[in-house]
Amino acid sequence: MAAGWRALREDMVTEVCERGISDAVAEALLTVPRHVFLPELPVEVVYQDDAIVTKRDAHGRPISSSSQPAMMAIMLDQLGVEPGQRVLEIGAGTGYNAAVLAHLVGPRGRVVSVDIDADLVRRAREHLARAGYPEVEVVYGDGVEGFAPEAPYDRVIATVGVWDLAPAWLDQLGPGGRLVAPLDLRGVQRSVAFERAGGHWTSRSAVPCGFMRMRGPFAGPETILVLDWDTDLTISLPEAEEIGDILTALDGPVTELPTGVGAGRGQLLDGLNLWLAVHEPRWCTMSETRPGWLAAGPLDLEGFKTSIGIVEGDSLCLLEWGSDGTLVARGYGPERNRLADDLSAHVQAWYGAGQPMTTGLRIDAHLGAPPRDGLVIRKRHTSLVLSWNLG
Ligand SMILES: C[S@@+](CC[C@H](N)C(=O)[O-])C[C@H]1O[C@@H](n2cnc3c(N)ncnc32)[C@H](O)[C@@H]1O
Numbered sequence: 497m498a499a500g501w502r503a504l505r506e507d508m509v510t511e512v513c514e515r516g517i518s519d520a521v522a523e524a525l526l527t528v529p530r531h532v533f534l535p536e537l538p539v540e541v542v543y544q545d546d547a548i549v550t551k552r553d554a555h556g557r558p559i560s561s562s563s564q565p566a567m568m569a570i571m572l573d574q575l576g577v578e579p580g581q582r583v584l585e586i587g588a589g590t591g592y593n594a595a596v597l598a599h600l601v602g603p604r605g606r607v608v609s610v611d612i613d614a615d616l617v618r619r620a621r622e623h624l625a626r627a628g629y630p631e632v633e634v635v636y637g638d639g640v641e642g643f644a645p646e647a648p649y650d651r652v653i654a655t656v657g658v659w660d661l662a663p664a665w666l667d668q669l670g671p672g673g674r675l676v677a678p679l680d681l682r683g684v685q686r687s688v689a690f691e692r693a694g695g696h697w698t699s700r701s702a703v704p705c706g707f708m709r710m711r712g713p714f715a716g717p718e719t720i721l722v723l724d725w726d727t728d729l730t731i732s733l734p735e736a737e738e739i740g741d742i743l744t745a746l747d748g749p750v751t752e753l754p755t756g757v758g759a760g761r762g763q764l765l766d767g768l769n770l771w772l773a774v775h776e777p778r779w780c781t782m783s784e785t786r787p788g789w790l791a792a793g794p795l796d797l798e799g800f801k802t803s804i805g806i807v808e809g810d811s812l813c814l815l816e817w818g819s820d821g822t823l824v825a826r827g828y829g830p831e832r833n834r835l836a837d838d839l840s841a842h843v844q845a846w847y848g849a850g851q852p853m854t855t856g857l858r859i860d861a862h863l864g865a866p867p868r869d870g871l872v873i874r875k876r877h878t879s880l881v882l883s884w885n886l887g
Pocket of ligand 1: 559560561562563586587588589590591592593594610611612613616637638639640655656707708709710711712714
């Protein structure tokens with residue numbers, strides 16, 4: 497049995513390392529026993545490089561999980577943890593990432609991890625003790641407050657999707673500190689590493705990610721509406737807004753406008769999706785798990801159709817594949833022609849800008865008033881200024 501999970505863990509870490517992970521993080525993943533943090537599951541499941549949901553709400557929506565090890569590793573490398581450092585984690589979950597952090601900071605370091613659910617906190621403490629990391633402090637509370645009694649920290653990491661940077665995290669970071677968080681950029685998420693730069697915070701790296709959202713008063717306004725339960729047709733919007741009769745629109749006449757732009761799924765997910773989200777207030781994502789309403793979308797996975805586009809009142813326009821493999825803007829509803837023109841113009845603009853991706857994205861987070869120029873996303877506490885370095 498022991499040999500079984502060791503070999504499985506090595507295989508998982510080998511797979512994770514294909515993403516170009518640092519030796520220190522790879523060694524930590526090889527050392528920390530993930531199965532101790534997921535005791536109810538077979539080791540064959542535990543040592544897959546997958547996120548594993550561990551708790552759902554009354555509607556069946558996931559509210560806690562052990563994150564995908566590859567994503568954990570990428571974020572730990574963004575965080576750049578060193579031996580002896582003090583680290584605060586928001587989102588203790590199973591405690592697994594906290595244990596990996598404890599391994600990285602070593603006996604002279606300190607790890608504090610906060611979770612909003614008392615039962616998760618209790619279990620994370622048990623797991624950490626059993627795995628040999630009883631020194632990790634797991635705190636019950638809303639992570640938005642950070643944990644002042646142990647501040648200052650060298651590193652702060654959120655392992656839950658955040659809509660804004662909480663002032664407490666920034667205040668509790670010491671000089672030279674770094675914060676890594678899966679940050680909402682108008683409905684899409686990027687794991688962003690921030691450091692102080694003069695009077696504001698600037699990004700050092702950003703990578704695509706998809707974390708469950710933070711709960712509590714600091715939760716963001718992102719909204720998911722189910723339009724048809726039979727097909728599980730949903731629309732995701734960056735914030736709550738009134739939308740019209742989308743089902744009637746999808747059932748009616750269609751406008752097809754070829755964009756002439758071709759792109760792979762990765763480029764669309766990483767690049768065009770982000771571009772649309774931050775440039776177009778009417779941005780939306782639609783998906784369904786059973787065929788019914790959506791044509792073949794450019795982001796489809798097996799058993800899961802997804803498309804991105806724009807929605808306005810009773811009309812919408814989605815990106816789909818044309819027969820020649822280039823993107824087509826398909827408009828539905830009374831304003832379908834205008835929306836198809838608008839969506840096609842965005843695709844052309846993205847293409848004309850050199851098809852920017854997350855690599856090269858720079859985000860400056862200002863607590864006060866941001867500079868007047870630039871692409872600004874206003875949050876509750878910060879204003880984010882986005883720019884791309886295409887060099
Ligand atoms: C993806 S899980 C974290 C995974 C965890 N780091 C691990 O290794 O298992 C996200 C966690 O964030 C927690 N969470 C959600 N909202 C929170 C909040 N406002 N404050 C603290 N934790 C929160 C959830 O309860 C959940 O356990």
